[in-house]
Amino acid sequence: MATDKPIIQTYAQKSLALTVYDTKWVPMSARFVVLGSHPRGTGALHVYQMNKSKIELSHEAEKRAAFKCGTFAAGLDRKLATGDFDGRLALWDLEHTELPVWTVKGHDEIINAIDGCKANKSFGPELATSSRDGKVKMWDPRTDEPVAVLAPAAGAVAHDCWAVAFGNNQESERMVCAGYANGDVKLYDLRANKLFWETNVSYGVCSIEFDRKDIEMNKMAIGTLQAQLRVYDMRTFNAKTGFASLARKIGDSTVWCVRHLPQNRDVFMVTGGTGSMNIFKYSYPAERFREDEETKERTGVMGTLEDLASAEVSTQPVLSFDWHPDKQGLCVFGALDQTVRIGFATKLHKY
Numbered sequence: 001m002a003t004d005k006p007i008i009q010t011y012a013q014k015s016l017a018l019t020v021y022d023t024k025w026v027p028m029s030a031r032f033v034v035l036g037s038h039p040r041g042t043g044a045l046h047v048y049q050m051n052k053s054k055i056e057l058s059h060e061a062e063k064r065a066a067f068k069c070g071t072f073a074a075g076l077d078r079k080l081a082t083g084d085f086d087g088r089l090a091l092w093d094l095e096h097t098e099l100p101v102w103t104v105k106g107h108d109e110i111i112n113a114i115d116g117c118k119a120n121k122s123f124g125p126e127l128a129t130s131s132r133d134g135k136v137k138m139w140d141p142r143t144d145e146p147v148a149v150l151a152p153a154a155g156a157v158a159h160d161c162w163a164v165a166f167g168n169n170q171e172s173e174r175m176v177c178a179g180y181a182n183g184d185v186k187l188y189d190l191r192a193n194k195l196f197w198e199t200n201v202s203y204g205v206c207s208i209e210f211d212r213k214d215i216e217m218n219k220m221a222i223g224t225l226q227a228q229l230r231v232y233d234m235r236t237f238n239a240k241t242g243f244a245s246l247a248r249k250i251g252d253s254t255v256w257c258v259r260h261l262p263q264n265r266d267v268f269m270v271t272g273g274t275g276s277m278n279i280f281k282y283s284y285p286a287e288r289f290r291e292d293e294e295t296k297e298r299t300g301v302m303g304t305l306e307d308l309a310s311a312e313v314s315t316q317p318v319l320s321f322d323w324h325p326d327k328q329g330l331c332v333f334g335a336l337d338q339t340v341r342i343g344f345a346t347k348l349h350k351y
Contacts, residue, residue: 006329006347008277008311013341014055018044020334022069023320026094027078031058032322032332033094034340035082037066043084047094048340055342061097073166073213074116074125076141081127083111089129091141104144107131113164115176117213122172122191128165134158136178138190150178150188159184167210167234168217179205179222197242203228207258210234211265219282221268223255229270231282236289236300244300251276257321263328267308267351271321275314275335281306281351309345 022035026047034046043063048055065086072080079101080092087107090100109132119125126147127139135158137146152158163179174190181204189196207223217234220243224230232245253273261267270278282303289298316336324330329345 004347004350006279006309006345006351008279008309008313008343008345010313010341010343012050012053012055013339014048015339016046017338019066019336019338020340021067021319023332023334023340024070024072024080024322025324025332026080027072027325033070033080034334035067035070036334037085038062041066041085043067045080045082045092045097050342055340059094059097068111069114071114071116071127073118074127074141075118076116076125081114081116081141083114083129085110087111087131087133089114089127089139102141104139106137106139106146107135108133112160112162115165117166117169117174120169120171120174120214123169123174126166126174128176130161130164130178132160134161134180136161136164136176136188138176148190148193150176150186163205163208163222165208165210165220166213167220169214170216173216175217177208177210177220179208179224181205183224185222197237199242201228201230202226206254206256209258209260209268211260211268218265221258221260223258223270225254227251227253227255227272229255229258229280231302231305233288233300233302236298238297238299240297241299244302246302246305248280248305250278254317256317256319259321259323261328261348262323262325264348264351267348269321269323269331269345271318271333273317275312275316275318275337276310277313277318277321277333278310279308279345279348281308308351313341313343314339 018036020036045061047059065084070082089106090103136150138148160181168175187197203224203226211219220232222230232243257271284303314335321333
């Protein structure tokens, strides 16, 4: 029976002799990067390309410390920013990986997550890193010192910071949101240099992403331990209740990764700890806020989530996922079965 629903399919896969922690498409190309760890604990930086239906290695480099995360999102001439298990932040030219273009000892412990942000009227291109040391740091690759540090208060417990994401990068504004192992979620206003909002989602936060980082805040999705997905409407802030949100349980395992489709910010992929992948579509309510007649305070109103597609692509957790920025539906993802896969989701143009 024909259906207009999307279908998630694996097109090609390649088994690797390493643990895959992150996968990223190289901008404006058909190549992708795999970051991870060799069995001896050294770092693996591999570049692959498609040759017909096969994934072929085009370049590889081995470094002292295992790589945990990477990003091209700062728009630095297709240079890859990486964070490793030694807490080192580096910027790489993929054509010359003998030495990094820029590197700094960013944290005392492993860098769990990294994100990038392009320049606007008041800010230059920046990188954000989060670490087991409980700190979130913002970096300008033109200097060796962080431009901002978000750290626990003196004497407070430093919770492992597992996720970080930029948002609201427009005009002279910029926000960064961090998620922690104890379930804390903290949103920082970088222009005002202060904590804007915080909440606790009960479970460790594995992934955070704004639906678009270069517009006024619209929506934000969070994946956590215990199979929890949360979506926030970021347009309406209430001083008492914060941002409106909805929660959904996805299977019975960790939600490792949430990634919005570049061509449609209301469609996003969720990857899970059982090797599952799920595509959802968010639909807005008729009115996105309610206004109190007396106080004129506004409270956000949530829409609904629709399940578009699901698939079991591995027997192990899918830790990383990246949509191709130009080819709608094309994706690359890595799982703990030491395999990297190229896949695609059909019929997304219908949504």
